Amino acid sequence: MRTFAYRTADDVTQAVTTHGADDQVAYVAGGTTLLDLVKLDVMRPTQLVDINRLPLGEVETLDDGRLRIGATVTNTELAHHPEVKARYPLLSQALLAGASTQLRNMATTAGNIMQRTRCPYYRDASAACNRREPGSGCDAMHGINRMHAVLGVSDQCIATHPSDMCIAMAAIGATLTLEGPDGKREIAFNDFHRLPGDQPEKEHELRPGELITYITLDTPIEGAGAYYLKLRDRASYEFALASAGALVSIQDGVIHEARLALGGVATKPWRSHEAEQALHNQPAAVSTFEMAAEAAMQDAVPHEHNAFKIPLARQAIVRALREACKDAENANEPR
Amino acid sequence: MEPSETSAQADETVTVNLFVNGEPRQLQVTSNVVLLDALRDELHLTGTKKGCDHGQCGACTVHVEGKAINSCLRLAVMCEGQHITTVEGLARNGELHPVQRAFLDHDAYQCGYCTPGQMMSAAALLEDDRIAADDASVREAMSGNICRCGAYKNILEAVQDARQVMVSGTEGRS
Numbered sequence: 001m002r003t004f005a006y007r008t009a010d011d012v013t014q015a016v017t018t019h020g021a022d023d024q025v026a027y028v029a030g031g032t033t034l035l036d037l038v039k040l041d042v043m044r045p046t047q048l049v050d051i052n053r054l055p056l057g058e059v060e061t062l063d064d065g066r067l068r069i070g071a072t073v074t075n076t077e078l079a080h081h082p083e084v085k086a087r088y089p090l091l092s093q094a095l096l097a098g099a100s101t102q103l104r105n106m107a108t109t110a111g112n113i114m115q116r117t118r119c120p121y122y123r124d125a126s127a128a129c130n131r132r133e134p135g136s137g138c139d140a141m142h143g144i145n146r147m148h149a150v151l152g153v154s155d156q157c158i159a160t161h162p163s164d165m166c167i168a169m170a171a172i173g174a175t176l177t178l179e180g181p182d183g184k185r186e187i188a189f190n191d192f193h194r195l196p197g198d199q200p201e202k203e204h205e206l207r208p209g210e211l212i213t214y215i216t217l218d219t220p221i222e223g224a225g226a227y228y229l230k231l232r233d234r235a236s237y238e239f240a241l242a243s244a245g246a247l248v249s250i251q252d253g254v255i256h257e258a259r260l261a262l263g264g265v266a267t268k269p270w271r272s273h274e275a276e277q278a279l280h281n282q283p284a285a286v287s288t289f290e291m292a293a294e295a296a297m298q299d300a301v302p303h304e305h306n307a308f309k310i311p312l313a314r315q316a317i318v319r320a321l322r323e324a325c326k327d328a329e330n331a332n333e334p335r
Numbered sequence: 336m337e338p339s340e341t342s343a344q345a346d347e348t349v350t351v352n353l354f355v356n357g358e359p360r361q362l363q364v365t366s367n368v369v370l371l372d373a374l375r376d377e378l379h380l381t382g383t384k385k386g387c388d389h390g391q392c393g394a395c396t397v398h399v400e401g402k403a404i405n406s407c408l409r410l411a412v413m414c415e416g417q418h419i420t421t422v423e424g425l426a427r428n429g430e431l432h433p434v435q436r437a438f439l440d441h442d443a444y445q446c447g448y449c450t451p452g453q454m455m456s457a458a459a460l461l462e463d464d465r466i467a468a469d470d471a472s473v474r475e476a477m478s479g480n481i482c483r484c485g486a487y488k489n490i491l492e493a494v495q496d497a498r499q500v501m502v503s504g505t506e507g508r509s
Binding site for chain 1: 340341342343344345346347349365366367369388389390393396402403404405407408409410412413415456459460465474475476477478479480
């Protein structure tokens with residue numbers, strides 16, 4: 001592995017000051033993406049700032065009912081946190097569907113948001129990749145693109161966003177708190193990741209030196225059922241071919257509110273407003289779910305090896321919605 | 336005790352203080368040395384294996400502060416002041432850990448290369464009451480440990496057998 005300088009920091013201000021606006025400096029928390037990619041020579045930081053000692057390891061319910069998660073809370077802690085299990089079961093399910101026990105024990109909440117694509121051409125420093133090296137081309141476009149995205153693609157990049165956790169956050173809704181050399185600001189979770197467009201190297205809205213300090217989840221939808229379905233090549237410890245995170249609340253057999261987000265098929269954590277529109281005020285029935293699935297995938301663009309993802313995602317959507325509705329019905333029954 | 340501040344230039348060797356299998360150990364490493372290599376090459380604890388070196392196989396699993404992690408993806412400098420248990424630290428007072436005993440009894444390996452990592456994951460999950468005791472939950476919790484020989488069936492049996500021993504051991508003590 002190439003060499004780099006290493007500094008610890010004890011608080012956010014010290015971390016941000018140590019980092020500065022130098023884009024060759026990287027924050028490190030779990031390190032599960034960063035060190036992997038440094039070993040592959042895909043990321044080439046000259047210095048790491050270790051943020052594990054920052055006081056960002058707490059999960060806290062705010063007075064307004066939202067849940068504030070510190071950047072360095074691990075995926076394991078978050079998945080098993082009593083407030084998350086009780087009020088945000090979709091997030092707990094999605095976290096536990098991701099990676100392995102060891103990786104979840106290391107990986108942090110902010111780090112999961114910042115994880116890079118698993119596109120094999122991105123991860124191979126000798127391949128052409130516009131995301132890794134702007135203007136170099138895209139070997140995935142005409143290569144082995146079975147795992148690649150069908151939604152949000154551009155002629156520059158078709159790499160999928162790999163996170164399960166982020167699919168739940170996209171559905172639930174959240175606000176990120178960022179702190180950098182120019183101070184503190186907030187950004188909506190669903191505005192944070194960028195579509196590749198003609199600048200696939202710009203993956204997110206972080207400004208130079210900015211650090212994600214907190215992720216604050218919106219208040220949960222009252223009485224909603226939740227279900228995260230992940231379809232993959234093996235039963236565990238594998239990235240999604242297609243995944244669907246659904247939240248549905250039902251009143252008198254009619255869908256009152258629905259949220260749907262997709263993973264494994266899109267270039268960013270994919271909230272499907274089209275599907276949600278198709279569900280709103282409609283009967284909670286399979287025919288409705290099928291229309292929503294159709295709407296969600298109507299703009300999908302397949303490449304040579306990944307056209308199968310379009311019907312697969314549709315089926316994932318129908319199943320996730322059906323299970324979320326069942327969950328909502330169970331939740332509304334007097335116990 | 337709060338860990339001391341660490342600041343290392345690239346190529347600069349720094350001192351890292353760890354507690355490895357209960358013993359205080361001091362290392363001199365550059366900041367790009369991962370815990371796995373520090374354990375094997377500096378402390379000569381070669382029970383922990385290097386498989387993929389990218390967090391995909393689990394052969395390098397050790398416990399840091401009681402949690403199973405991939406030691407190939409953790410910098411040694413990030414472990415300043417932390418408690419690390421390797422497979423060499425599983426046995427106590429000359430007696431094998433129930434997981435080690437069960438792996439022997441169930442022949443839960445062929446080539447044995449993944450075995451230290453498998454046993455470290457097993458030992459951690461048996462202490463973690465958030466992971467259910469049924470076979471499916473154990474398989475899921477162990478999915479980060481790949482066995483190229485395919486000894487999974489016997490590994491699962493060994494883990495569940497060790498669970499029985501550990502449960503009865505706890506009851507015996509209370």
